[in-house]
Amino acid sequence: MNLEELSKQYRDSGTACRVRAEQLQRELRTARLNEHGKHALRVRIMHLEDMATATLSTANFLARYYDRTRS
Numbered sequence: 001m002n003l004e005e006l007s008k009q010y011r012d013s014g015t016a017c018r019v020r021a022e023q024l025q026r027e028l029r030t031a032r033l034n035e036h037g038k039h040a041l042r043v044r045i046m047h048l049e050d051m052a053t054a055t056l057s058t059a060n061f062l063a064r065y066y067d068r069t070r071s
Helices: 002-030 036-062 067-071
Strands: none
Touching: 002 036, 036 067
């Protein structure tokens, strides 16, 4: 596997995290949850968004890795 392929895998994972966070955001707006349930869902969304950001950042780094080393 080369860095371009690895970058794509990271991008796919980051996108999946974002999609799931968006689904949970919709659920948070529509579900009838007590305060504990809402808090747990918010924490889960926050972790997914953090994972998406880190994973997509890594994907971008890997995609441009060779461009950086050639400069």
